[in-house]
Amino acid sequence: MTYLLLLLPLAALVIMNLLPGRFRVRSALLITGAVCIIQIGLVLVHPTGFWDRLIIAQLEPVLGFNLQITWLALVMMAVAGLVSLAALLVAAALWQREFELLNFSSLLLIALIGMNGIAMVNGLFQLYIFIEVTALATFILICLRRDRFAFEGVWKYLLLSVVASVLMLTAVGLSLIFSPSSTFLALRATIPLAAGSFLPRAAIALFLSGLLIKSGVVPFHGWLPDAYQAAPAPVSVLLAGVITKATGVFALIRFVAEVTGPAPVYQVLLLTGALSVVVGALGALGQTDVKRLLAYSSISQVGYIIMALGAGTTFGLIAAMFHFFNHAIFKSQLFANAAALEARAGSTDLNKISGLGGRMPVTSVTLLIGSLSTAGLPPLAGFWSKLAVIMALWLAGQSLYAFIAALASVLTLAYFLFLQRKLFFNKLSPELSGVKEAGPLLLAPAVGLAALTVIIGLALPVYWLLGGR
Amino acid sequence: MLNIMLLVLLVLIALWTALTPLLLRAAIGLALTSVVLTIIMFRFNAPYAAAFELSVCAGLIPVIFISVISLTHRLPLKEFLKRREDRLRRFWPLPLLLLAVAAGLFFVRIPLNITLPWPETIADVRVVLWEYRRTYLFGQLMVLLAGVFGVLVLFRGRNENER
Numbered sequence: 001m002t003y004l005l006l007l008l009p010l011a012a013l014v015i016m017n018l019l020p021g022r023f024r025v026r027s028a029l030l031i032t033g034a035v036c037i038i039q040i041g042l043v044l045v046h047p048t049g050f051w052d053r054l055i056i057a058q059l060e061p062v063l064g065f066n067l068q069i070t071w072l073a074l075v076m077m078a079v080a081g082l083v084s085l086a087a088l089l090v091a092a093a094l095w096q097r098e099f100e101l102l103n104f105s106s107l108l109l110i111a112l113i114g115m116n117g118i119a120m121v122n123g124l125f126q127l128y129i130f131i132e133v134t135a136l137a138t139f140i141l142i143c144l145r146r147d148r149f150a151f152e153g154v155w156k157y158l159l160l161s162v163v164a165s166v167l168m169l170t171a172v173g174l175s176l177i178f179s180p181s182s183t184f185l186a187l188r189a190t191i192p193l194a195a196g197s198f199l200p201r202a203a204i205a206l207f208l209s210g211l212l213i214k215s216g217v218v219p220f221h222g223w224l225p226d227a228y229q230a231a232p233a234p235v236s237v238l239l240a241g242v243i244t245k246a247t248g249v250f251a252l253i254r255f256v257a258e259v260t261g262p263a264p265v266y267q268v269l270l271l272t273g274a275l276s277v278v279v280g281a282l283g284a285l286g287q288t289d290v291k292r293l294l295a296y297s298s299i300s301q302v303g304y305i306i307m308a309l310g311a312g313t314t315f316g317l318i319a320a321m322f323h324f325f326n327h328a329i330f331k332s333q334l335f336a337n338a339a340a341l342e343a344r345a346g347s348t349d350l351n352k353i354s355g356l357g358g359r360m361p362v363t364s365v366t367l368l369i370g371s372l373s374t375a376g377l378p379p380l381a382g383f384w385s386k387l388a389v390i391m392a393l394w395l396a397g398q399s400l401y402a403f404i405a406a407l408a409s410v411l412t413l414a415y416f417l418f419l420q421r422k423l424f425f426n427k428l429s430p431e432l433s434g435v436k437e438a439g440p441l442l443l444a445p446a447v448g449l450a451a452l453t454v455i456i457g458l459a460l461p462v463y464w465l466l467g468g469r
Numbered sequence: 470m471l472n473i474m475l476l477v478l479l480v481l482i483a484l485w486t487a488l489t490p491l492l493l494r495a496a497i498g499l500a501l502t503s504v505v506l507t508i509i510m511f512r513f514n515a516p517y518a519a520a521f522e523l524s525v526c527a528g529l530i531p532v533i534f535i536s537v538i539s540l541t542h543r544l545p546l547k548e549f550l551k552r553r554e555d556r557l558r559r560f561w562p563l564p565l566l567l568l569a570v571a572a573g574l575f576f577v578r579i580p581l582n583i584t585l586p587w588p589e590t591i592a593d594v595r596v597v598l599w600e601y602r603r604t605y606l607f608g609q610l611m612v613l614l615a616g617v618f619g620v621l622v623l624f625r626g627r628n629e630n631e632r
Contacts, residue, residue, distance in 0.1 A: 006607065010611075013614075065603055065604045065607065066603070066604060067604065103618060103621060103622050106618055107615070107618055107622075110611055110614060110615050110618070113611055114611065117604075117608060117611075121604065125605065126604050126605065126608065129604075129605055129608035129609065129612070130608055132608075132612055133608055133611040133612055133615060136612055136615040136616065136619070137615045137618075139619070140615065140618055140619045140622050140623075143622070143623070144622055146622075146623070
């Protein structure tokens with residue numbers, strides 16, 4: 001199955017770019033959507049061994065890439081498929097030009113290949129390559145509409161990303177001095193043998209720093225609000241929902257879980273995570289633009305994931321992945337809401353738009369669900385993952401960090417309540433009196449993802465009560 | 470001694486590549502950097518890596534860069550001189566930083582205590598590429614593909630947007 005997850009998007013990319021002009025755009029959207037759906041299907045049925053029984057599984061030795069599918073990879077690829085589908089729907093709803101839709105679909109497929117690679121590779125250098133594949137596609141996606149603001153955003157992202165790449169490449173080079181290869185397995189075996197010596201420590205520190213920059217956590221967060229705000233709406237959905245999470249946070253999770261093991265790394269993660277949680281939430285409080293506010297919220301939520309990872313336990317890892325999944329769902333949904341606001345009200349500036357609750361009821365309700373889930377209010381999905389993060393920290397003896405995580409939820413609630421009040425409950429701006437609710441194609445991702453947030457939130461306690469493990 | 474001289478040459482060419490205000494010169498500088506790196510790789514008994522460095526980094530990549538640069542407009546002389554001045558003002562600490570790093574590495578002894586592995590050259594290149602490097606090659610092809618779309622978006626896209 002591993003080769004399908006890399007070759008299927010590539011085949012789709014080639015086919016849709018070779019189709020005749022008349023049908024090309026519609027086919028591109030359909031093909032890309034089908035690839036996303038097939039990916040979700042592949043991931044969901046993988047644990048049952050369904051694909052292994054099919055004839056195409058016999059091609060694995062010939063076409064296979066020596067990749068591995070772990071439960072971490074399955075979560076990542078499910079998220080990638082879901083969020084890519086949501087971004088595609090937003091693009092289909094907002095854009096008409098063939099040039100934009102075709103290039104968006106093509107670059108989305110390249111980014112999907114990159115993210116699938118990040119999920120399944122089993123070595124440090126392979127990880128670096130697929131991070132670069134995803135990042136390169138993202139740089140181009142951000143400046144797809146070629147406006148000056150987007151170039152400024154992508155420039156900041158590119159500069160920090162290059163610094164991160166240099167750090168990571170140096171780490172790979174160093175690792176090849178003390179280890180026979182850069183595979184996770186070899187590194188995991190050799191790092192304890194070389195414990196205390198300079199090279200493994202330097203390699204771990206450099207790779208970790210690179211991944212923290214890519215994750216956009218404090219103090220490496222400067223590029224993130226600009227990039228999220230500058231990107232076109234469908235790209236924002238993709239960027240905030242999954243891309244920066246795959247190239248930064250998920251790669252970090254894999255690096256810590258599969259390479260470093262118990263080390264001073266955990267203290268670094270706890271500290272960086274706590275800083276991001278607090279600084280991100282405080283930063284969001286002062287924002288007057290919906291997309292910037294969501295970007296700062298993203299910094300804060302990534303902090304939770306990193307703190308859970310820093311707990312250094314299996315439960316911490318599960319909590320980190322659970323919040324990673326939930327964050328991808330509710331943040332893409334919130335950015336889909338922002339896209340609807342931008343399309344209908346013409347702006348995401350909170351000083352210009354207010355009182356749209358009656359005019360855009362579906363957007364209003366879904367945004368409320370996403371906000372409450374981010375703030376960790378029961379019974380939504382975000383509540384359970386935040387609870388898991390706090391419990392993991394508490395059980396690992398990190399009560400101070402557990403307290404910070406709990407307290408920062410109040411800050412999250414505060415900035416989202418401010419957003420709700422301003423956007424939907426204030427007096428309607430006179431110039432917005434003609435605004436109507438977004439169309440079904442633009443609402444579909446927001447409604448679908450909000451429904452998922454509610455279903456997971458309600459189903460989880462039932463599952464536990466029924467004795468599920 | 471020759472290896473050290475080559476490494477110094479590598480750093481100097483890389484510095485020139487980074488400092489030059491002309492994109493074309495930067496692309497040529499990149500190719501030259503790769504050529505020197507290729508020589509170093511051959512001397513360190515890594516012929517496969519050297520051959521790839523020469524063909525891809527000194528050959529293919531500069532060709533792509535130069536073909537993209539040919540799609541851009543030349544700057545007026547006044548603007549060019551201003552850019553050159555700006556660039557020198559912005560990057561003058563770079564050579565100093567390199568010197569400081571070199572001095573640091575020379576005087577501060579890092580306790581390595583490790584024997585450097587000698588690269589294997591026994592395996593057939595086809596085996597190396599297909600058996601060991603398939604995933605890397607696939608990833609690198611994807612990077613190139615993303616680059617192609619980058620050119621399409623940034624250059625062809627300009628005409629599309631103007632339409």
